[in-house]
Amino acid sequence: MKLDEIAVLVDGRLTGNADLVCTGANPPDQAQAGEITMLDDPKRAAAVAGSGAVAVITSSLIDDCSCAQVVVDDPRDAFAKIVSHFRPPVDAADWNDGISADASVHATAIVHPRAIIAAGAVVGARTRVGPGVVISARCQIGQDCVLNPNVTLYEYTELGDRVVIHAGVVVGAHGFGYRQKDGRHIPTAQLGYVAIESDVEIGAGATIDRGTYGATRIGEGTKIDNQVMIAHNCQIGKHNLLCSQVGIAGSSCTGDYVILAGQVGLKDHVHLGDHTIVGAQAGVMDDCPGNEVYLGSPATPQREQMQIMAVERRLPEMRREVKKLRRELDAIKGQLQSESTPAASCESECNAA
Amino acid sequence: MKLDEIAVLVDGRLTGNADLVCTGANPPDQAQAGEITMLDDPKRAAAVAGSGAVAVITSSLIDDCSCAQVVVDDPRDAFAKIVSHFRPPVDAADWNDGISADASVHATAIVHPRAIIAAGAVVGARTRVGPGVVISARCQIGQDCVLNPNVTLYEYTELGDRVVIHAGVVVGAHGFGYRQKDGRHIPTAQLGYVAIESDVEIGAGATIDRGTYGATRIGEGTKIDNQVMIAHNCQIGKHNLLCSQVGIAGSSCTGDYVILAGQVGLKDHVHLGDHTIVGAQAGVMDDCPGNEVYLGSPATPQREQMQIMAVERRLPEMRREVKKLRRELDAIKGQLQSESTPAASCESECNAA
């Protein structure tokens, strides 16, 4: 799509080469060479510059911008239109029965007769699709994957090779994003998708929501246990281990070889560095540089948290000690008060003497 | 059903107008004009008086009761019989295939051939029902709803208009209620249903249990994220935001515009006032008046909890300070002990002088 066509689509003012061709649309942290991106927050201008984007949708001209710019009143709204052009929303009414004539299923794939593969979906060699599985429109499934019964993949979901998904998993549902208007919560654009790289395994009942405009991504070799929840826009690194009932809020990302123990929660927009380990039930509120173990809610480096916990266990004893210190101190104060008289009298007596 | 027929059904003693007609049966907090209700706890007599009920099932006559009374030995047991009369239990054996001839599906609704709509169910205009969805007997679904794949609605579930339910959600399963008898847990009556008002959205894998006798209710415009659990009899207000993995125990209720962050837990029978906000992973044990932010487990007003957390981080330092205070205080005590001798000797020396 040419840039001047995009400018017309969003009714925007173009600065740059009108004949430039955009091959896709993605948020700054995901935009690849040839794609258009969007700046909704001036603080993220550096991210735009750092991306491979050839053009950016913005509400006011960015100084020293290396790429073309399309200025509009509402960048989010305009960008949603552009994303919808490249990845058109799929109407639920399009669900077919069985395997769509417009799907491409490899001859060696084994698809249960009670599975559904919708239009535009691709299923790779030797992949097995169980009963009750719904592969929505334009999903791309690699080779040697296993989709166990009653799994639901929303439209545009991408799986690499050798991905194993256990029963009841839901991939690609809408992110939990709303803005308030006249006292009502209005859903924001949920136009993205979920990309799951090769050798990922996902446990029963886990849910992974689609990105807002781009991908929620699960890195290669990462293993996800039952009932884990990964919210929209998260970027999970490679070879992570996410234990049961972990919940990761929107737009958080993890490095490689991160381990989150059972029932851990991550705040939104948090970043965990490589080899971060978080202990069971901890709640991570801030970025972690990596190569460290965290415990507690709010999560604190292990050494620090162990010291805190050791004191917590002794709090009742400590409280008694503080009360005792108060009593003894008051006694000393009383004693000093009464002693000040003999001392004074001593002096006066001396003087008298 | 006339009141004398009800008295015969439950083998009870009637006080009041035998010809009175009861149009339904509901617990005191939900009973509407013309309905019969039940009093199993004398402390809740006021709730009966405040309801619109025309009659009440009770174990002993209530003084100054404005409505008719039916006295029985076991009010819960009797009420279960009456509720079952108005809302007859559905036998799982009644699940048909496809759309039941006794269901009423609007001509503009789009129902996937792999969905099931059971006898007595009603589906409104333009509502879309995905593959693997089970709409059990006598459910009532409004207009413009979207039911994504593999959703299960148990019998008598009610949805308003524009309700969106994501894949894998289960609405109306039995509440977790048991009484112990001879060392075994015996399920109590689970005869109620779930009522979901208009513009509610429910995230993937969430579960909402039916009420005991009446409705578990989700108020208009409330948005529920993935893997949220709402237990039996809960009354969730309007325009709430319940984030991922929140768990709300039985019979709790929330006002309007309540926000519960990720992994929050609510004890049973708790009431949160309008505009209450609860931070991630907090555990609410007591009622909250509203218009306040709560943090921590047990949840405490934010200001208070922030102060507690600030001290918690400094507990190891504080423990060292308490130990230091002890050492210094003991040193002073020792000093005072030994000084008391020179002071005395000073006096005696003076005297000697």
Place this chain on the structure above:
Amino acid sequence: MKLDEIAVLVDGRLTGNADLVCTGANPPDQAQAGEITMLDDPKRAAAVAGSGAVAVITSSLIDDCSCAQVVVDDPRDAFAKIVSHFRPPVDAADWNDGISADASVHATAIVHPRAIIAAGAVVGARTRVGPGVVISARCQIGQDCVLNPNVTLYEYTELGDRVVIHAGVVVGAHGFGYRQKDGRHIPTAQLGYVAIESDVEIGAGATIDRGTYGATRIGEGTKIDNQVMIAHNCQIGKHNLLCSQVGIAGSSCTGDYVILAGQVGLKDHVHLGDHTIVGAQAGVMDDCPGNEVYLGSPATPQREQMQIMAVERRLPEMRREVKKLRRELDAIKGQLQSESTPAASCESECNAA
């Protein structure tokens, strides 16, 4: 299978009676008379001795071993081969449509036409199987069970009588067990199954993973609420109540009449004695002897935890008190310092006098 055949299968060195017949293979804590077991950890030799096993796979000869021994290089690998002999892995490709000709379904069972019952499965009298339910190969379902819509049972799952499973439950998915090799997580053997005893009820969306070699077991009469997660190898006792969103990590076990409140987490390999009660959101890190109530994370006996919590609420006040003690103590120290001068001067004055 005769012991010398087993030795050949795993290429092991046999010590004992070659003609001995093994009727099954199970881990030490589950091995019954006539079965072969495995010792991968010398510390567990006592468990082997205490089991009914007639033979053991081991990496080096055990002294004073009462049963036959097969010595191999890698006992886990060898044992996996033997377990696979007795309980052959089922290929997902074997999922049939409808009821397999090789399944045995009682004439009085009611199976929905959209349910799947695979080869070798047995379904007992009067059991009802809802739409979308997948009963995989060789499952054994007792009498009077109810399987609600969209339930998935993986192969070899066993249900007793009167078991109720709510919609969306997944039983028997692979345990979350990996070993690292060349920087990648390699799945370990997940060859076991899930055994659910009679009168168990399982809430909507709960997940129970299969054992590594033997059974994950849910004891008779235990009730499990929605979204509970029970990991591989857990042994849950009889008549437990596991409330919503509880997570139990691998190989943990509970006695009888244990109650876990909402969102409780159990570490792996933890043992809770009979009648243990754990309060909401608590995190159990250590064994509990039973007959006691635990609260908090890490979980502590209730009495102790209540005292800790009481002090925690007063931490800001305590901190102010400690600071006040410091100020007053410093004042006293200053006073004593300055008083030591007049006292000395008193003495000198006296002397002067």
